[in-house]
Amino acid sequence: MDKTILITGATSGFGKAIAQLFAEHKWNLIITGRRKDRLAQLSEELKQKYHIEILPLVFDVQDRNAVFDTLEHIPDEWKKIDVLVNNAGLALGREPFDKANIDDWETMLNTNVKGLMYVTKAVLPFMIPQKKGHIINIGSIAGKEVYVNGNGYCASKHAVDALSKAMRIDLLPHKIKVTAIHPGAAETEFSMVRFKGNEVIAKSVYEGYTPLYAEDIANITFYCATLPVHVCINELIVTSTAQANSTTFFKE
Ligand code: NDP
Numbered sequence: 001m002d003k004t005i006l007i008t009g010a011t012s013g014f015g016k017a018i019a020q021l022f023a024e025h026k027w028n029l030i031i032t033g034r035r036k037d038r039l040a041q042l043s044e045e046l047k048q049k050y051h052i053e054i055l056p057l058v059f060d061v062q063d064r065n066a067v068f069d070t071l072e073h074i075p076d077e078w079k080k081i082d083v084l085v086n087n088a089g090l091a092l093g094r095e096p097f098d099k100a101n102i103d104d105w106e107t108m109l110n111t112n113v114k115g116l117m118y119v120t121k122a123v124l125p126f127m128i129p130q131k132k133g134h135i136i137n138i139g140s141i142a143g144k145e146v147y148v149n150g151n152g153y154c155a156s157k158h159a160v161d162a163l164s165k166a167m168r169i170d171l172l173p174h175k176i177k178v179t180a181i182h183p184g185a186a187e188t189e190f191s192m193v194r195f196k197g198n199e200v201i202a203k204s205v206y207e208g209y210t211p212l213y214a215e216d217i218a219n220i221t222f223y224c225a226t227l228p229v230h231v232c233i234n235e236l237i238v239t240s241t242a243q244a245n246s247t248t249f250f251k252e
């Protein structure tokens, strides 16, 4: 296998599980995140286990200059990118609109929306000349349905939904596939980040039912990325069996 996937936010959760699964299938990986130690550790572990090539890149997707400087300067042999997974993202806070923290809104919009746009824009000059490529955006059920106190996060993920549709139209002449995967509640570090380290609240999000796990989203991503060249899954909304929509759960 001589395929390369670039995964943003590979230090944890979905991104890490996606890296592990594609490594197992002998894809070469470009993995990114801000936590250098975690990236280095994952890189070493997967290289040793699967004998693949890995390029770890440390940058904050919010930092426009860092995104473009880093990606423009990757070695030529890494520029043949088959799949880009725009996964890096976060939620911060869950308060009513009038009480929500403006800095949290800025961070969510800068990361989930602008970061995704910067990374995609930086990778497209590699994909367009190949006349093929696949962009997989990790959206959210929060990008399909607005829920109580979801304001800024829901807005950011609705933007990911809109951008996925826009990219699919504009990149059509370049034969680049665009898939949006919209997961429901999944147990990762997501809630620890959202609730700013409050373990009790973070854990309570997943109590009483079986949520999605990072490996579920990795499997779905792998399925989408390995379909025949003429087949593109445009979008998927994926929840655990115990979740019917963004607010309706069956808890026991
Ligand atoms: P995690 O918190 O486990 O992982 C988030 C990843 O994003 C980390 O690797 C983190 O790396 C990276 N990241 C966050 N901010 C930045 C930044 N500014 N620059 C670079 N990397 C960043 O959460 P999940 O795996 O659950 O989340 C992954 C994606 O899935 C997000 O977009 C999230 O919104 C979405 N999602 C999550 C759901 C869930 O219930 N878990 C459901 C639906 C969607 P580092 O901190 O090292 O930079």
Ligand code: 8X3
Pocket: 139, 140, 141, 142, 183, 184, 185, 186, 246
């Ligand atoms: C994460 C899922 O429902 O917490 O995107 O917004 S939810």
